[in-house]
Amino acid sequence: MPVKQDSFSPEKKGFNDGGTTIQEDGPSPLGRHSFFKRILGQVLGTYILAESDDGLVLIDQHAAHERILYEQLIKRQASLETVSQDLIVPETLDLSARESDALSKILEELISFGFDIAPFGGSTYVIKAIPSIIDEKEAAPLIVDILENRIEEKNDFSKKDWLEQTLVTVSCHSALRANKPMNFQEMERLLTDLEHCKNALHCPHGRPTMVTLTKDRLEKLFKRVV
Ligand SMILES: [Zn+2]
Numbered sequence: 001m002p003v004k005q006d007s008f009s010p011e012k013k014g015f016n017d018g019g020t021t022i023q024e025d026g027p028s029p030l031g032r033h034s035f036f037k038r039i040l041g042q043v044l045g046t047y048i049l050a051e052s053d054d055g056l057v058l059i060d061q062h063a064a065h066e067r068i069l070y071e072q073l074i075k076r077q078a079s080l081e082t083v084s085q086d087l088i089v090p091e092t093l094d095l096s097a098r099e100s101d102a103l104s105k106i107l108e109e110l111i112s113f114g115f116d117i118a119p120f121g122g123s124t125y126v127i128k129a130i131p132s133i134i135d136e137k138e139a140a141p142l143i144v145d146i147l148e149n150r151i152e153e154k155n156d157f158s159k160k161d162w163l164e165q166t167l168v169t170v171s172c173h174s175a176l177r178a179n180k181p182m183n184f185q186e187m188e189r190l191l192t193d194l195e196h197c198k199n200a201l202h203c204p205h206g207r208p209t210m211v212t213l214t215k216d217r218l219e220k221l222f223k224r225v226v
Contacts, residue, residue: 036191039184046178048187055214061182061190063203065175066168068193069133070204073167077113083132084114091127091140092120095147099123102150103143109163110146113170117143133174142173168204 036057040049048059076083095103100123103110110117114131130139146166153162176182182190194200194209203209219225 035195039187039191042182042187044179045181048182048191050191052212054212055218057210057212059191059194059210060203060208061176061180061187062178063175063207063209064190064194064200066171066203066205067197067200067209068190069174070167070171071197071199072133073113073131073170077163077167084116084129085132086116086129087127087136087139091136093117093125093127093140093143095123095125095144097123098151099144099147100125102147106146106150106162109166110143113166115143131170134170135174138173142170145169145173171204 035052036050037053038051040051042061043049043058046061048061048064050057050059103117103125107117114129115127116129118126118128120126127139127143130136134142146169149165149169150162153165176190201209216225
């Protein structure tokens with residue numbers, strides 16, 4: 001798989017092995033060279049099976065895609081480059097009073113992510129545009145999820161935490177689901193994008209994106225060595 005050399009800058013640090021910390025530019029934890037040697041196929045409609053120098057790798061397609069989207073969102077957010085898509089049919093959001101109150105407090109931030117949401121009288125709002133990575137069908141449930149998170153945070157939330165949590169929620173709603181068949185081209189694209197992530201080993205919730213069955217482990221399992 002081709003790896004663009006310009007995405008790795010050895011002099012910059014910033015790789016963080018867990019959690020949702022917004023990171024500086026840094027090298028991929030998977031190293032400078034193409035990590036995945038060969039894609040073997042999709043298993044259970046949910047995992048990609050691949051070969052690396054270390055052994056056999058199982059990649060969780062949802063967790064991997066979540067990680068890729070999350071890092072793309074961070075980059076866009078940092079560069080204030082938001083890519084929006086207008087909804088052909090604007091979607092109406094009927095909110096509770098608490099949700100409506102929460103929305104008014106975070107409307108500006110949502111606009112900075114690429115949402116266009118306008119009040120429509122009372123606690124009704126209209127979603128006119130959404131960030132381009134989000135599927136139209138996900139727009140309303142995503143907004144409600146973000147508002148519920150905001151309400152749970154009460155008043156002692158920091159803007160940075162809120163931002164991170166919102167980016168995680170957006171990535172989760174936009175990522176490939178389990179039980180989604182993928183062709184080789186789609187799998188190759190996903191793994192190449194994952195190789196370029198700064199924290200390729202974990203999804204933004206902290207779950208692993210991949211599990212490796214090493215050569216040593218296989219040899220032990222088959223009792224080639226004791
Ligand atoms: Zn996750």
